């Protein structure tokens with residue numbers, strides 16, 4: 001088995017949407033069926049400015065007898081290869097619910113308006129990052145994040161992640177290793193009882 005990272009065009013994402021949503025549900029250990037609620041949201045996100053998606057795929061072992069088997073997989077191989085992970089994001093904008101929520105939290109926290117403006121005027125939102133449980137813990141999440149952020153021109157990258165006791169999970173360890181710092185802690189998005197952390201850092205990574 002070999003793993004490769006690829007970019008997903010909007011067409012690729014649309015074609016592989018159900019597969020990507022299954023990775024999300026399995027990675028987050030959400031109940032099956034959650035993907036149905038998310039489908040239209042992920043499609044809407046694809047139309048946002050600066051949308052970019054990347055994926056990790058798994059290709060079969062090359063057949064040593066096949067002609068050209070020692071070479072890298074073709075574009076067609078990668079297009080057909082099953083997904084192991086997916087990540088995407090887009091430019092933050094004032095009409096987005098997430099930005100409005102974060103702004104509300106920042107104002108409540110007492111952050112000076114100038115600092116809020118500096119943080120929020122030009123950022124990439126890392127919206128989703130998920131690796132299938134059987135492929136976690138091998139550096140794929142970090143590799144996908146680096147690929148997703150590699151050519152961004154925004155000043156900052158922001159994300160939200162559920163609060164976990166002692167920051168003791170792979171997502172937290174990854175974000176800290178990549179230099180993400182606290183923006184807001186223990187934040188409650190409207191309609192969600194779970195506390196979240198908003199984390200961010202400047203770009204480039």
Ligand SMILES: CC(C)(COP(=O)(O)OP(=O)(O)OC[C@H]1O[C@@H](n2cnc3c(N)ncnc32)[C@H](O)[C@@H]1OP(=O)(O)O)[C@@H](O)C(=O)NCCC(=O)NCCS
Pocket residue numbers: 027028129130131132135136137138139140141142143160161162170171172173174
């Ligand atoms: C969070 C998540 C994306 C991280 O991806 P990952 O591929 O599992 O983890 P990383 O890329 O950070 O890999 C780090 C682990 O791989 C190991 N590793 C192996 N080879 C590595 C390499 N070449 N480079 C980096 N790490 C490597 C590290 O030792 C580390 O193991 P540890 O966490 O047991 O100490 C993934 O675990 C996941 O999908 N979790 C569930 C969903 C989730 O929480 N998503 C984020 C919501 S905000």
